[in-house]
Amino acid sequence: MRLNDLTPDAGSRTERRRVGRGIGSGLGKTAGRGHKGQKARAGGFHKVGFEGGQMPLQRRLPKVGFRSRKALGRDEIRLGELSRVEGDTVDLDALRQAGLIAAKVVAVKIIRSGSIERAVSVRGVKVTAGARAAIEAAGGSVSD
Numbered sequence: 001m002r003l004n005d006l007t008p009d010a011g012s013r014t015e016r017r018r019v020g021r022g023i024g025s026g027l028g029k030t031a032g033r034g035h036k037g038q039k040a041r042a043g044g045f046h047k048v049g050f051e052g053g054q055m056p057l058q059r060r061l062p063k064v065g066f067r068s069r070k071a072l073g074r075d076e077i078r079l080g081e082l083s084r085v086e087g088d089t090v091d092l093d094a095l096r097q098a099g100l101i102a103a104k105v106v107a108v109k110i111i112r113s114g115s116i117e118r119a120v121s122v123r124g125v126k127v128t129a130g131a132r133a134a135i136e137a138a139g140g141s142v143s144d
Contacts, residue, residue, distance in 0.1 A: 073106045079131050080114020090122045116140070 020031035030040065038044040049056045077100055082090055085098045092108060095101045101108055110122065112130030119139035127135065132142050 073104060075101045075105045075108050077101070077108055077110050077125075078113040079110060079116050079134055082110070082116055082120055083118070085120070088118075088120055090120050091124045095125070110135075 017027060018025065019027040020029075022028045033040040038046065046052075049058055051057070077095065081100055084100060085094050087094060090110075092101070092105070095108060096103065096105075107126070109126040109128065110131045111128050112134055116134055116138050119141075120135065121140060122135060122142045124144070126144070127142050135142055
């Protein structure tokens with residue numbers, strides 16, 4: 001077998017219909033476009049979603065979205081941002097005073113992004129495994 005001997009399976013690739021080639025073809029005269037109307041004309045164009053003046057589907061349906069009420073009370077802090085916290089203790093109040101979290105936030109998680117050079121004591125804040133290792137490597141401690 002050679003590459004030039006390869007052919008697709010019989011019936012897997014049908015030939016395209018040649019429209020407008022006479023009455024005997026079954027697709028002569030109007031060539032499948034019907035009679036008159038915008039779509040029958042050469043260059044007959046309408047924008048995507050246009051329904052002939054009828055209110056389009058995307059405008060008939062109500063606008064819906066989703067905003068998690070849980071997400072409003074949670075936040076993430078990068079490891080590198082802990083340098084903005086004054087003092088050696090990192091808790092929710094210290095993060096609020098440093099301007100790292102909003103007043104409504106009740107749960108925070110420290111993620112390993114960036115680096116930390118000084119020893120800090122983390123209390124009442126969740127910490128990822130990588131961030132915990134980095135804090136302890138810098139001489140700090142983590143207590144939940």
